[in-house]
Amino acid sequence: MTRTTGLGLLASAAAMVMVASGAHAACLIGMSNYTLAAPYFAAQDAEAHKKGAAEGCKVISANGQNDMTKQISDIEDMVSRHVDLLLVNARDPEGLVPAVKAAVAAGVKVVAVDSGLDPKAGYITLVQSSNTQNGLLVGRWLANKMGSTPMKIALLSGDKGNIVGQERRDGVFAGIVEGQLAGQGHVNFTVVGQGWGGWNQQGGMTAMEDLLTAHPDINVVIGENDSMVLGAQRALEQHKRDTGVTFVAAADGQKQAIKLIEDGKYGATGRNDPTLVIDTAIDVGMKALHGTLPKDFPKTDYTKPVAITKANASQYYKSDAVF
Template identity: 25%
Template sequence: MKKNALNRNKYAALLLVLTSTLIFAGCGNHQATPVISQAKESPKAASKEITIGFVVKTMDNPYFQLMNKGAQKAADELGVKLVWKAGQNSTDVAAQLNIVQDLNQQHVSAIVIAPIGPEAIVPAIDKANANGIPVVIVDTRANGGKIVSFIGYENLSTAAEMGKFVVDALHGKGEVGILEGSRGQSTTEERLQGYHKALDKEPGIKVVASQTANYSQDQGFTVTQNMIQAHPDIDFIIGSNDEMALGAIRAIQNAGKSGKIRVVGFNATPLALQAVKKGEMLATISNHPDKEGYLSVKTALEALKGNVVEATQMVTTEIVTAKNVDEFLK
């Protein structure tokens, strides 16, 4: 009887050990689940690659093609991945907003934006802020959201300088037409203010027409045609960018008024520089979009490193004429 009781005690002890082992094994599996789940929620933690999304208004404009070259150069030199995005045209606010939202969902490291709609882009900037993604604004200001830095140039004073150039070219007397950019954008509004600052104080200068052509060469052509028909004595066309100015040149040539109506542009794109060289365009303005692109990528990277960057960074501008155009064609 004692032997049977001893055996029963051994079996009970063995059963207790096995049960305890199973219980603790089960508890260990239960505790591991949140750790695996948390790792899946943070895929960026396993990757050291820095990806910078760069969103511009359109790639149809050579200005942004030059900006792309500068941005890519910076990305190559600094060892970051550049994701370049643009909508179909410079007025498609909704398309640009969707692009930025997609970059937010992809959790890129930083985002650079040249906004089409200064107000419309704010929710996308706010979303990036909430995700901890630094935002750099280039070329055109946004009207809200927290940004690391704005990179651009002094549109108003530069346009005023061009307006004074036009006054001097006309010897203080003549009729002028202005091809406006997309209204509501800071670049457009500041350039208009700058032109008028110089033109309006001259009693002999009359702005006979001012109409948007949305930074488009085709629209610049059409609007200039209308201006020439409505104001046959017009002396000068100011294009708020080179694409519109190049469209104006075509319209002037078609009207048989080459040499009678002069044109200036803005941006110093390759075709505009050639037009200045050939005498088709009197002047343009170099605002170095390649430098803007380079500085934007560099600034985004500095922000990611936790370094302090300047809230506003301006590139230099200068008027390009036949006298100095060769310096820009190199």
Template identity: 30%
Template sequence: MRKLLKGLAVSMLGLSMLVGCTTQAPGTGDKETGAKKEEITVGLAISTQSNPFFVTLKEGAEKAAKENNMKLITVDAQDDPAKQISGIEDLVQRQVDVLLVNPTDSAAVVSAIESANRANIPVITVDRSAEGGEVVSHVASDNEAGGKMAAEYLLEKIGKQGNVVELEGIPGSSAARERGKGFHEIMDKEKNVKIVAKQPADFDRAKGMSVMENILQSNKDIKAVFAHNDEMALGALKAIQSAGLKDVVVVGFDATDDAVAAVKDGRMGATVAQKPELIGKQAIEVAKKVVAGEKVEKNIPVALELIKQ
């Protein structure tokens, strides 16, 4: 009996020593215990994926997110302000760590940004700014400077005289407002230059063509066209060619592949290059710093370049 009790005591002592030596908490098994930080999730609310510029911007963000081991969730507003607000609300509900917003409408998007603010989700605007809400940083090209570049090029090509058409982007978007402002700061100083038509075509190629067709029905004495983006410029170019007009200088904005090709083969005069892939990349890099608690600049410019004949 004594031998049995002694053996039992030794067994219990061994078991106690085994339990005391383990370094894992109960229930953890072979999993890591907090050594690895959770993946950062970034929401991207983009204005449209029908425009090649924004497709490239998203691709730049996706590539940068992958390189930084971050998860990117994209919602496409399809150029509909209401749809964008709904998409942002969805990203807020999904509790993303940081929100990138490329506004369809700079004023309409404010309420959605404020929702993110209330949820303590940092907001970064991309390419287009917002008219309200708390935004920690804005990553974009200087649209106003780009408008000036386009105007200076046009004036040089037409000898500072003649009729000019301006095709505007989506009313309410910061890009349309800023590009137009820069353009007019230069053009309005010229007494021998007249802006004979100034109409929105919503950054869309088909609308750019139809708007230009309507303008040409009433006035074919056109020397140049400035479109707030390449899609409208390419649409306008098609209308001009269909009307049999020659030597009309067309300048766009964004430097999409189609526009650059049109410049190289002499159909378009020039396009202002914004480098959308770089904008997307820098937006992700800023997001990473914000999540890490690092201080970031309020405005982060991306260099412009005029691609011309």
């Protein structure tokens, strides 16, 4: 059964508007997302409809429901409907290669977004925030914030085998190491446990409760996205253990997290703006359709890395943002 959230309904409403008004669209854009269960992905979907409409295109989208077989079927269906441009947020970097290659062979312009996809799939470029660079910035901020205080870290990861999650946590830990070496000349942190939160708040809350039971002296929570950290924060608040704990996320810049950063209740997050990623991807795709994309366009197109902290949160907080 598909989970429908308020954001999912917003995306669906946008899809229906586009279908109703797209009879004279200049092009057809497909958005294949591997899940809409987390707010970030729902925001991507909604932005694809909005940006596509602004380009005069009809947009169709599909929720892969975190099932690679379904996402493959979704892509095949979009190709059969003769999409001109296909955006793919891949469930698996290898498993989707045949489906994407088939789309490219059929003349579809394919742009990967957010999640890694093996380059042999033949897509134009992968548009994403730099998980490594955002993580480095967040890790360095954390090392500076904690100073000489030994860190006892609870790590909240999305799901096993996900390359984006691995890049994000590796980036944060590299940043901690660099920050501590620069500030103290030695490294002093411990990851007391890793929990799997499935990228959502409820998962982060459950994982945090399990970690807290085994390690009551946690003083840092690092998550691979904001949603899981927000869930962890709720768990610690309920157990009256949130005082003295520093919360950071490698990504995303979710508006609830940014507001808490402004209020001094959350440390830092990496900027991974779903609106910026999708807008950039569609811009690239439209240039490819019009034959104006440079032949030497990079295989990965990164958005600018930023650690959002109390010092700059006001620049990035948007109360009316979907995400």
